[in-house]
Amino acid sequence: MGRSGRVTLTDVARASGVSRATVSFVLNDDPRQTISATTRERVLAAARDLGYVAHGIARALREGSSRIVVLNVDWGMEGNFSRSYVKGLDEELAEHDHILLVRHGHAIPESTQKVLDTIAPRAVLRLGEAYMQGHEPIEEDWESGFAANAGLQIGHLAARGHSRIAMALPDHDFPLTEARLGFSREAARRLGLAPLERFVVPGPREAGAAAVEAFLAAHADVTAVAAFDDDIALRTLTALGDLGRRVPEDVAVMGFDETEYGSLSSPALTTVHIDAEVLGRIAARTALGMRSDGLTPVHGRIVVRASV
Incomplete structure (x- = not known):
């Protein structure tokens, strides 16, 4: 082991029986070098056994950027989708010796620039950015993407016999509101x-009940509400209860992007569960300039409870 007590590349090379250069190629996952699977595993095993930790600052100087990827998550996007996306992104980056930094809240250009100047990240991502920029869904999006998940909600209500459906939206300007509304329409x-x-x-609570009452008075033919997310669905359920409306007998209510709270409501909330872990892994590989072969997005699914 090195004189400072810190495990070095030389220590790993000695333990695995290869050159220091080979250890560097393996640990840096250098795509320009062809290393046999056996040698790669021997080096990685030696590094794990010795507790090798890369010197990030030195490597950042060599590579021109740090091994940090920044993800900006806007307020109002903290559901199962974002949690599973972050999990996949984080795990995939870690497998390629990178670190994920998640920033919550509206990412103004000035604060983003400070991040760039301070840590020189490998990439800066924003959850849902393509749709915030007016990305028009291609047919593939209707098969397994964001549009398909929005379609699941409307399709389930239609299958239950509802032809007059309203969408309940948040009272704050969330970045994906218009995209979600457009896909649902x-x-x-x-x-x-x-x-x-x-x-x-x-x-x-009182304002929510007043809004729901006014809307239903003006749209008596609406029999189902597709909520923007589970939080808005729970607001709607509460409002309907306060108004003496029965769910689902008078009005059906369906959530989106399942949270644990929907199972605790009365009636329990039917919703759409979205697992975005694979999407996070694909984003990680894209940010690192790698192919995403073998990674296929998982289809959303309906969580059937009592509100529809």
């Missing part, structure tokens, strides 16, 4: 349903 059109109505359910 297109899903309704594809299913031959009436155009999707929209209304906002504010946070204070």
